[in-house]
Amino acid sequence: NAGVTQTPKFRVLKTGQSMTLLCAQDMNHEYMYWYRQDPGMGLRLIHYSVGEGTTAKGEVPDGYNVSRLKKQNFLLGLESAAPSQTSVYFCASSSWTSSTDTQYFGPGTRLTVL
């Protein structure tokens, strides 16, 4: 199992450009999440999905859109990048049971917006 993978690992954008970050998981998990982490801070939830075709807003959703067309993939889009979106982006997935809900994280995407 590869677990949770993220593409790309690094990206530099100019203000106003758009891009899509891809998250893929091979654990057949129902739930997927996108977080951002700014320097010296904890992770903050951007959007999440509880199943194929469904998405919901997290703590800091503004400026981002997401899509979950396939169960194994969760896409994060930036339509018009801003310097404030410079951050490290982590994707995670989990499979809910009655006793545990452990999230498995990807290695992160380091995004710089100039």
Next chain:
Amino acid sequence: DAKTTQPTSMDCAEGRAANLPCNHSTISGNEYVYWYRQIHSQGPQYIIHGLKNNETNEMASLIITEDRKSSTLILPHATLRDTAVYYCIVRRNAGNMLTFGGGTRLMVKP
């Protein structure tokens, strides 16, 4: 979900036990205590979780007080590779978001 309070940083000698405390005085009866860690620049890694009883796995032990208002994560024989930020998170189960606070930066020294 209940808020948690952790020390900002801690040091531990290599080979010794690392005891990381967490206060969660407003925890509700159906909320679990989860611990994750983040080694420099990597994605967070699940360590352990519990509800009421003490728990142990291959990575660590979790001691939860009887009133559930605080807990301690124990790394029995810390190594240099355990240097990381450790997050204590209190949450209900079933797809809720993980709310990461500042965590405790553990430095294991030779």
